[in-house]
Amino acid sequence: MALLQISEPGQSPNPHQRRIAVGIDLGTTHSLVAAVRNGVAECLPDGDGRVLLPSVVRYLAEGGRQIGHDATAALHTDARNTIASVKRFMGRGLADIAHASKLPYDLVGSGTDSGMVSIDTAGGVKSPVEVSAEILATLRYRAEDTFNDDLYGAVITVPAYFDDAQRQATKDAAKLAGIHLLRLINEPTAAAIAYGLDNASEGVYAVYDLGGGTFDISILRLTQGVFEVLATGGDSALGGDDYDAALADWVLGQLGLQALTATDKAAARLAARACKEGLTATETVAYAAYLAGIEARFDVKRSDFEAATADLTARSLAAVRRTLRDAQLTREEVQGVVMVGGSTRMPQVQRAVADFFGRAPLTNLNPDEVVALGAAIQANQLAGNNMAGDLLLLDVIPLSLGIETMGGLVERIVARNETIPTAKAQDFTTYKDGQTALALHVVQGERDLVQDCRSLARFELRGIPPMAAGAARIRVTFTVDADGLLSVNAREQISGVEAQIDVKPTYGLSDEQIARMLQEGFATAAQDMQARALVEARVDADRMLLATQSALDADADLLTDDDRAAIDARMQALRILATASLDAAELEAATQALAKATEPFAAQRMNRGIRQALAGKNVQTL
Amino acid sequence: MNLQSDDFELFGVPRRFAQERSALDARWKELQREAHPDRHSASSAAVQRQAMQWSVRINEAYQRIKDPLRRAAYLCELHGAPIRAEDNTAMPGDFLVQQMEWREALEEAGSVAQVEALEAQVQQARRAALERCAELIDLQQDFAGAACQVRALMFIARFALDIERRLEQLGQ
Numbered sequence A: 001m002a003l004l005q006i007s008e009p010g011q012s013p014n015p016h017q018r019r020i021a022v023g024i025d026l027g028t029t030h031s032l033v034a035a036v037r038n039g040v041a042e043c044l045p046d047g048d049g050r051v052l053l054p055s056v057v058r059y060l061a062e063g064g065r066q067i068g069h070d071a072t073a074a075l076h077t078d079a080r081n082t083i084a085s086v087k088r089f090m091g092r093g094l095a096d097i098a099h100a101s102k103l104p105y106d107l108v109g110s111g112t113d114s115g116m117v118s119i120d121t122a123g124g125v126k127s128p129v130e131v132s133a134e135i136l137a138t139l140r141y142r143a144e145d146t147f148n149d150d151l152y153g154a155v156i157t158v159p160a161y162f163d164d165a166q167r168q169a170t171k172d173a174a175k176l177a178g179i180h181l182l183r184l185i186n187e188p189t190a191a192a193i194a195y196g197l198d199n200a201s202e203g204v205y206a207v208y209d210l211g212g213g214t215f216d217i218s219i220l221r222l223t224q225g226v227f228e229v230l231a232t233g234g235d236s237a238l239g240g241d242d243y244d245a246a247l248a249d250w251v252l253g254q255l256g257l258q259a260l261t262a263t264d265k266a267a268a269r270l271a272a273r274a275c276k277e278g279l280t281a282t283e284t285v286a287y288a289a290y291l292a293g294i295e296a297r298f299d300v301k302r303s304d305f306e307a308a309t310a311d312l313t314a315r316s317l318a319a320v321r322r323t324l325r326d327a328q329l330t331r332e333e334v335q336g337v338v339m340v341g342g343s344t345r346m347p348q349v350q351r352a353v354a355d356f357f358g359r360a361p362l363t364n365l366n367p368d369e370v371v372a373l374g375a376a377i378q379a380n381q382l383a384g385n386n387m388a389g390d391l392l393l394l395d396v397i398p399l400s401l402g403i404e405t406m407g408g409l410v411e412r413i414v415a416r417n418e419t420i421p422t423a424k425a426q427d428f429t430t431y432k433d434g435q436t437a438l439a440l441h442v443v444q445g446e447r448d449l450v451q452d453c454r455s456l457a458r459f460e461l462r463g464i465p466p467m468a469a470g471a472a473r474i475r476v477t478f479t480v481d482a483d484g485l486l487s488v489n490a491r492e493q494i495s496g497v498e499a500q501i502d503v504k505p506t507y508g509l510s511d512e513q514i515a516r517m518l519q520e521g522f523a524t525a526a527q528d529m530q531a532r533a534l535v536e537a538r539v540d541a542d543r544m545l546l547a548t549q550s551a552l553d554a555d556a557d558l559l560t561d562d563d564r565a566a567i568d569a570r571m572q573a574l575r576i577l578a579t580a581s582l583d584a585a586e587l588e589a590a591t592q593a594l595a596k597a598t599e600p601f602a603a604q605r606m607n608r609g610i611r612q613a614l615a616g617k618n619v620q621t622l
Numbered sequence B: 001m002n003l004q005s006d007d008f009e010l011f012g013v014p015r016r017f018a019q020e021r022s023a024l025d026a027r028w029k030e031l032q033r034e035a036h037p038d039r040h041s042a043s044s045a046a047v048q049r050q051a052m053q054w055s056v057r058i059n060e061a062y063q064r065i066k067d068p069l070r071r072a073a074y075l076c077e078l079h080g081a082p083i084r085a086e087d088n089t090a091m092p093g094d095f096l097v098q099q100m101e102w103r104e105a106l107e108e109a110g111s112v113a114q115v116e117a118l119e120a121q122v123q124q125a126r127r128a129a130l131e132r133c134a135e136l137i138d139l140q141q142d143f144a145g146a147a148c149q150v151r152a153l154m155f156i157a158r159f160a161l162d163i164e165r166r167l168e169q170l171g172q
Helices: A128-147 A164-176 A187-199 A240-255 A262-279 A302-308 A310-326 A347-357 A370-382 A511-519 A526-558 A561-580 A584-597 A599-621 B007-011 B021-035 B045-066 B068-078 B095-108 B112-139 B143-171
Strands: A021-025 A030-037 A040-043 A056-059 A065-067 A082-084 A106-108 A118-121 A124-126 A153-158 A181-186 A203-210 A215-223 A226-235 A284-291 A294-301 A336-340 A392-394 A401-405 A409-414 A422-428 A438-444 A454-462 A474-480 A486-492 A500-505
Touching: A021 A128, A021 A187, A021 A370, A030 A128, A030 A370, A040 A370, A056 A128, A065 A128, A118 A128, A124 A128, A128 A153, A128 A164, A128 A511, A153 A164, A153 A187, A153 A370, A164 A181, A164 A454, A164 A511, A181 A187, A181 A370, A187 A203, A187 A215, A187 A226, A187 A336, A187 A370, A203 A310, A203 A347, A215 A310, A226 A310, A226 B021, A240 A262, A240 A294, A240 A302, A240 A310, A262 A284, A262 A294, A262 A302, A294 A302, A302 A310, A302 A347, A310 A347, A336 A347, A336 A370, A392 B021, A409 A422, A409 A474, A422 B045, A438 A474, A438 A486, A454 A486, A486 A500, A526 A561, A526 A584, A526 A599, A561 A584, A561 A599, A584 A599, A584 B045, A599 B021, A599 B045, B007 B021, B007 B045, B021 B045, B045 B068, B068 B112, B068 B143, B095 B112, B095 B143, B112 B143
Parallel strands: A021 A153, A153 A181, A203 A336, A226 A392
Antiparallel strands: A021 A030, A030 A040, A056 A065, A056 A082, A106 A118, A118 A124, A203 A215, A215 A226, A284 A294, A401 A409, A401 A438, A422 A474, A438 A454, A454 A500, A474 A486
């Protein structure tokens, strides 16, 4: 007699249905991938045992590319084609790039004054989204090699202070890399997950996250598995790179030298970075760089470095102060301070943060790895591998969203630090007889004038039924989803007509551009894409069948016999196709049909769930 | 209960001004634990859409119900006494004089200590107006009177922002 297999409580019943889900920290300086294995989150090493992948991509003239460690060697020798710190270009225009003249790249604007900056390399003009996708794809392959299985999905982290354009660019990069994005989560929140779960903490915590190119501060309240972000702030252009640049400037100023060529600029910065890293452990380090073939040498004392970068550290603390005010908390109410990001290794940063909060910061987890580890824990839960898990993130939108009104003023729609997901509706009307279209300019930021905020996108609503001026009632709904991304829809209230919306992102890629990049076979050959489409369609079909079955197991009593029969028939049809069909489109259609048939059932179940949540509470309080 | 239920029904609390903040916070988290899209990420697209709608609705209700000013305004509206701040400027009798005095005091204040003293005064007025709101709504069911207090509270909230801005200027 065959033995019955019984799975551990909370574990997926069939080990083969365990989904490979990873957390990816797509960093300015380096990137990592982590996964939960045997209940523990750990970073996945490459074939040579290295966990950190340098976020560096080199484009070669023959069309090839080198990624990570292979590319770092060329930072000195082929600086123009070797892209480092590409994260700073994500969702940014040419005019946004600080000190562009000090960078060794040929940066290209988009012709008009808007559009995302791109980089002209030996391999062609590359968008920062494509460069980031190369890094993501490398980590995806690393994960697939580790588990010898297809990746189900990934949680990718972004700086909390990233605006909508920067988030969208990251999401687009995941798409190009063929990664099913489970969620974008904020880096400090991810770090808090890793720390909070590790130390079983409760209370109010501050996460000070100084990375290679971005600075975030988040204030969170931890209660019984709920990570509630109270406020977040930061500076999406402040990081270790700026400390390097400030040090390089200071040393070259002392020596009366200048770095003019691409090679010299790169050399001056790399020398500064090495010097900075040395100063963490030693009081004096020699700065040494070859500029125009001549050695520039200078003994840098730690106090020199601290003085040259004091205003950068002060800038981060100003953001901390603002964020505490937003959270309506004093610094004394913060129970612990978590340090994240390699740049928090600098002694002056640790000291400044300790002085500010009046307590020593927590540093017991590796500041380079903690973000990826937290993301992996969240990915594992989102993939449904940890049904018993009670982790819940309640994050916020970092910057207010508004629309342009008469005279270049901003009308605020969603306030910063509001918990996501959130939606706000605003009514508009026409000002001309027979007007059928309406344009909306959406901006992000805290200032009152449009010119002082970041332009996100222009939305054109079309198909409004023609009416007398002022008669139409167009309700525009701005929705910010759990990834922190904005979408807009509009409906004319009197006729009920849904407007069509064209989105023109100011610093993003259009759908057509992404489709073209995908078609150009980024990181995947054409037949590979077809095979992948079928695999994905099968995974989706299986996922849909599983989800429907578990919904039926739990709540079938909500259905009439007819409804039940209709769902059963669709499930049977999909089950047959999922094993037999080789046509991805056919399979997708059957999955869609089942999804549509179960929609009313889904609504009823959600209702019941909420009611039960309330009932449970009522019993407790009685 | 459904997506159209009012905030109080949704949170399962009595429809009144007096609320315990910690109970609302706990209820909010319980509801989000049920509805948040992250709790349904492995489900079908239809479920995810539903989760999104519920989660948005719960956040909307929480934002409104946890803030005493917005809660008072909401209760007035539910009872047929909309605030209409843009075209109704009726406020409690002595409040107009108070406003002018405060404005003058803020203009004349030259030190952080002076601004902070004014801030303390304004905060006290805010507490008093909220207490009055509680009485008018919960005890007297005088929603038109409460709407008047809400308009005064809206002025106080705006004025508190001006004070904060001023403190920031003086601090730098």
